Amino acid sequence: MTVPYRPPADVAEARRVQEELRARVELVGPGPSVPATVAGLDVAYAQSGDRLVAAVTVLDAVSLDVVDEAVHVGRPAFPYVPGLFAFREMPALLAALDRLTVRPELLVCDGHGVAHPRRFGLACHLGVVTGVPAIGVGKTPLVGSWTGPGLRRGDRSALRDGDEVVGQVLRTRDGVRPVFVSVGHRIGLDEAVERVLALTPRYRLPETTRTADRLCRQALVAHDKLG
DNA sequence: GCGACAG
DNA sequence: ATCTTGTCGC
Numbered sequence: 254m255t256v257p258y259r260p261p262a263d264v265a266e267a268r269r270v271q272e273e274l275r276a277r278v279e280l281v282g283p284g285p286s287v288p289a290t291v292a293g294l295d296v297a298y299a300q301s302g303d304r305l306v307a308a309v310t311v312l313d314a315v316s317l318d319v320v321d322e323a324v325h326v327g328r329p330a331f332p333y334v335p336g337l338f339a340f341r342e343m344p345a346l347l348a349a350l351d352r353l354t355v356r357p358e359l360l361v362c363d364g365h366g367v368a369h370p371r372r373f374g375l376a377c378h379l380g381v382v383t384g385v386p387a388i389g390v391g392k393t394p395l396v397g398s399w400t401g402p403g404l405r406r407g408d409r410s411a412l413r414d415g416d417e418v419v420g421q422v423l424r425t426r427d428g429v430r431p432v433f434v435s436v437g438h439r440i441g442l443d444e445a446v447e448r449v450l451a452l453t454p455r456y457r458l459p460e461t462t463r464t465a466d467r468l469c470r471q472a473l474v475a476h477d478k479l480g
Numbered sequence: 481g482c483g484a485c486a487g
Numbered sequence: 488a489t490c491t492t493g494t495c496g497c
Binding site for chain 1: 488489490
């Protein structure tokens with residue numbers, strides 16, 4: 254899963270990279286195949302903001318047991334700029350992915366996919382660069398508007414940006430705030446929603462996101478204690 | 481011009 | 488993302 258990657262030198266170059274790579278996004282999946290393994294990716298930052306830990310956990314899609322995990326300690330590769338967020342975490346996430354033993358069949362990213370100003374959020378970027386199907390699950394919106402989905406788990410409503418439906422605002426648990434699901438790469442929107450629901454039997458956020466979040470936070474603390 | 485703005 | 492106290496609820 255090793256993939257060459259070069260961070261852009263500035264905002265203008267980053268935008269050009271997105272405009273170029275967006276053409277490679279695939280908005281549909283191979284078919285009605287259910288992935289056997291699903292990966293969660295997340296990053297934790299040190300208080301100083303100059304260091305980060307990227308974590309990837311791989312779960313059995315049925316039992317949701319963690320079957321593999323990996324971390325990578327590094328530095329932000331780009332300043333945080335809304336819309337260019339992926340460039341910040343991409344190198345560290347790719348490095349963590351390289352350390353996996355198990356090849357995940359789907360990536361669940363902490364951030365948006367095509368629900369992005371140029372239709373190329375973190376989930377698209379990771380999907381296109383690795384070639385692995387990917388979906389974006391954001392906790393807050395970046396672009397688009399919607400009308401409140403019902404209050405029950407499974408209720409959803411279209412996330413629209415202009416004329417386009419760029420995602421689904423999905424209620425993963427009764428009464429909780431909805432999450433924003435969008436296609437990253439090589440999967441359809443309906444299937445993406447289906448996958449997210451399968452990953453949220455108990456909490457608002459996918460188990461993949463939760464396990465990856467715990468792993469990178471724990472690794473960050475461990476790294477501080479040492480050196 | 482002003483406000484919004486994934487993590 | 489991270490900082491940060493108490494508070495409401497199961």
